[in-house]
Amino acid sequence: MSQFLLEIFSEEIPARFQKRASEDLAKMVKEGLEKAGVNVGEITNFVAPRRLGICIESLPNETPDVSEEKKGPKVGAPQPAIDGFIRSAGISSIEEAKIVSDPKKGDFYVVEIVKKGAKTTDIIKELVPSIVRNFPWQKSMRWGEGTLRWVRPLHSILCLFGGEIVDFEIDGIKSGNVTRGHRFHAPEDFTVTDFADYQEKTRAAHVLIDREERKKSIMSQAQKLCADNNLELIEDIGLLEEVCGLVDEPFVILGQMDEAFLDLPPEVIRLTLRINQKYFVVNSKATGKLAPYFIVVSNVNAADGGTAIAHGNARVLSARLNDARYFWDLDRKTTLEARVPKLDKIVFHQKIGSIGDKVKRVVELAGELSPIVGADVDLAKRAALLCKADLVTEMVGEFPELQGVMGRYYANNDQETLDVANAIAEHYKPVGPSDYVPTNPVSIAVALADKFDTLVSFFAIGEKPTGSGDPYALRRAALGIIRIILENKIRLPLKTRVSYELQSFFIDRLKVFLKDEGLEYDVIDAVFAGADDDIYRITQKVKTLSEFLKTEEGKTLLEGYKRATNILKAEEKKGALDGTFVASAQYLELNAEKALFSAINNTKAALAVSLNNEDYVGAMKTFTLLRDPIFDFLDNVLVNDSDENKRKNRLALLCDLRQMMSQVADFECIRG
């Protein structure tokens, strides 16, 4: 058994590819070796900005011989067939073959072919070049005069098996036992004997090959700097994943920015730090607010302790923030209102028109929706008019992520009312399933109007989401509307707003939403079988019914319902159900049917009241009153009486029952 160590050394691999590439390399090596018959135990993979590698502690030195039986023609087969078999099996005469008897097919020739095992070194020699040539980089390139492709120019391949170089060459790059350390701290080449030696030497050469170790080191250094300076680190997993791919050995430095910048909107500062500069953001422990510091992860352990680096970064940050301040100051010189006409020049969608057109529609719609959501019509229309105006500000041009947020700042600056300013920021909400839902009526009106307009407009031009694609995020818009309606208990019949097609789209989204909330499919279907188009009411029904069906009363009532409707269905099948027959007291004979008749009649009114008040808990209670009479009836009354009137009367009673319950849901859909 011997150790296999492979390192592919290149120019800086993009941070976002590193983790995946490292996993891909391990997978390809493992699969390649196993395919060649080498058993692979545990495989260690590692990655740093300039290298990808794997180590397998113990691999067999060769693969065992494999014998395989090659089946030939029947004994006595024509000569050409036998000759062909001799050739293909690699034997000199047919005498070398065994004769095997098969009870069905008779006697035929068999030759045992032994495939010699291979040396693992030879397998690796074939495997590594093929992995390099077929590596699944998302983007790859050529360099110099070569034809090889890699993510960035590939410089060397270290490949050792049992401490020996596995010899091969790819496009002029010869495998070897040499690698390099940190670009600046240890630029010289060094040789390596095995993985322990490799780990020791790379570490000494300022390269931490383990991604997780780099991440831990960044976090602990950053935490310490914060603790020492009374700051609180804002953790940022995405940023950590990125910066750990930009350094061989992290040196974390605390930088300071001019406190005067803190009068900029904190969102602007945070975004500048994170997105533009890849710095971690820190808050002051004392105030809990953004502090005039930042955390930078450097790749260099500078002789001056990082003073020059901290200073340099602070200056770059100042330039960025000065830029932001320039936008901030300039933007505030023009009111949002004055910017609105400019929106006519920005295309929303070629077939739909400009953002200016959209705004005009959203203003109208927000006005119409205001009374429904309890918003002041004038405020909602005002907010709608201004809600996209920040798109033509310098700041949003620079940081599109700040759309809405900047609008709120600028609206405040323009002395718009608080409701209007907040609605500008909140009308994009909720952006994702975990985002918050606006609760202020003005915000609700504009958020709904904007999303309805988007959906209606795209459906009108036939741009609907497909199974695979939803480029305009229409599902998200519909889900946003659903969440706004539910969380704010808004009553909005869809029919009055959208086409039939779009209604079905909403209903589908609502089904998905309710299923994600943990509600059962059959209960959802039962409620959706009704023609209700009120999202809030539908949801209430589903939830109440779902709870009810978990109770003993619910379960037995459902059972009774099923038994009763089975009788009706059998009649319907025969075409023998007279739908016009009205149950009447005069044909009642048995106590059980009298009891059911009066139970239905006594509860009809209560049910109507409950339904009218949308009190579904009350409706379920009413149903509960029917349970015993139903069972009594089913157990004691024979529906198929010889007297036609009695029979029809009994069926009509069951029809009444079915009709009553169907006012809440189609219980037929529910699994018994």
Add this chain to the structure above:
Amino acid sequence: MENVEYSTACSRAYAQGRKPSFQDIILTLSDYWARQGCVILQPYDTEVGAGTLHPATTLRALGDKPWKAAYVQPSRRPKDGRYGENPNRLGHYYQYQVILKPNPPNLQELYLNSLYEIGIDPKLHDIRFVEDDWENPTVGAWGLGWEVWCDGMEVSQFTYFQQVGGFDCKPVSGELTYGLERLTMYVQGVENIYDIDFNGNGVTYGDVFHENEVEQSTFNFEYSNVEILERWFKDAETQCNILLEAKLPLPAFDWALKASHLFNLMDARGVVSPTERQSFIARVRDLAKGSAAAWIDKIGMSKQEELKAGDK
């Protein structure tokens, strides 16, 4: 890192106890790249948006003949003009452009040495190669590489050209683009472009260019006549096509560049709708690609390679 054995404008500035001036940095870069065997060219004499568009890069990146060149290129981006009010943005600025074909295997080291010569010590500063893939759709060009960061500031663009004019670059050229103003601001420690020490002798960048920024911004945003620009665009397009017909790729490319600049001017006026924008870009791309194709015909790139490029 090699020792700086040569006296350069920058090393002399440091010896005098001052930071290198804008022109010291330009002179030092030229000196350095001349030592690497580059042809030191002068700026191209037509308006371009970036140093890449100099024919010494765009056209010379094609074909299999080795080529090494370095030059300063004034770059005009009408939309970026800020009337001289923004300390970090200009509508007219300088790029230092280096192209090496084929890229030498130690191009990163050569580049880092050039930074060292202008006074950036990579053991004191945090220099990072951060992924940045470069694409210029108007000339059908793309490549992979990085932005080079120095203490968090992008000081250069480093690209391995993969295609130009829609043709595969074989061999691959390495392209370095230094943002001269940024680099100088960094080296000099100034916060405002206009405060850059231009010559080490009392002249600032503002003295030389501030008025130009104000006037050119005023022209770009207020006085450029869209009708005229549109007409000229059409004329440039016509002229370019005539030259392509006559198999004269070099002047044809000039007219493609003119069309490109005229489009940039129209774009700055904010009168180009996104649909029109796409169509203008496509028209410029056709001109640039046509020039590249005509150039390849001239220099005799093998037909086989052209076909391969066409497959992409």
